[in-house]
Amino acid sequence: LAHATRDPRIAAVVALDPGMTRGFDLASLGAITLPTLVIAAGTATPLLAGHKPLPLPDLNESRDLVAAMPPATARLSTIPTATHFSFMPACKPGAARYLGGEAVICADASPGDNAMADRVAIHAQVSAEISRFLAASLPR
Numbered sequence: 001l002a003h004a005t006r007d008p009r010i011a012a013v014v015a016l017d018p019g020m021t022r023g024f025d026l027a028s029l030g031a032i033t034l035p036t037l038v039i040a041a042g043t044a045t046p047l048l049a050g051h052k053p054l055p056l057p058d059l060n061e062s063r064d065l066v067a068a069m070p071p072a073t074a075r076l077s078t079i080p081t082a083t084h085f086s087f088m089p090a091c092k093p094g095a096a097r098y099l100g101g102e103a104v105i106c107a108d109a110s111p112g113d114n115a116m117a118d119r120v121a122i123h124a125q126v127s128a129e130i131s132r133f134l135a136a137s138l139p140r
Contacts, residue, residue, distance in 0.1 A: 016087040021065040029068040035137035042080035
């Protein structure tokens with residue numbers, strides 16, 4: 001891109017467990033001046049019951065993204081009990097059965113984890129974190 005594409009209406013950025021961030025240009029990331037909060041999932045995304053977690057570097061993606069941005073404006077927060085899909089709406093009872101091979105969307109902890117994460121509690125934590133960030137970052 002030969003010209004700036006910044007939208008003046010955007011005053012802060014929040015990203016929830018972003019993926020494929022290694023495709024961003026490091027120089028562009030280093031030039032971001034907007035306050036940015038990246039919230040990462042701290043638990044590997046599970047597959048269907050009995051399978052190993054997906055070998056996706058979810059936390060690494062978020063950590064690398066923030067590391068490439070100016071430290072004065074970028075912040076990383078991690079939700080230890082969240083998986084990549086924990087940021088989506090809670091599944092209705094029995095939804096996983098209908099999702100077949102996509103049932104991972106409803107899973108909030110690794111297979112065999114006795115302390116299943118509560119998606120509603122995760123959403124409350126994310127909402128509080130975003131609210132604090134925006135209150136501190138947006139002009140009054």
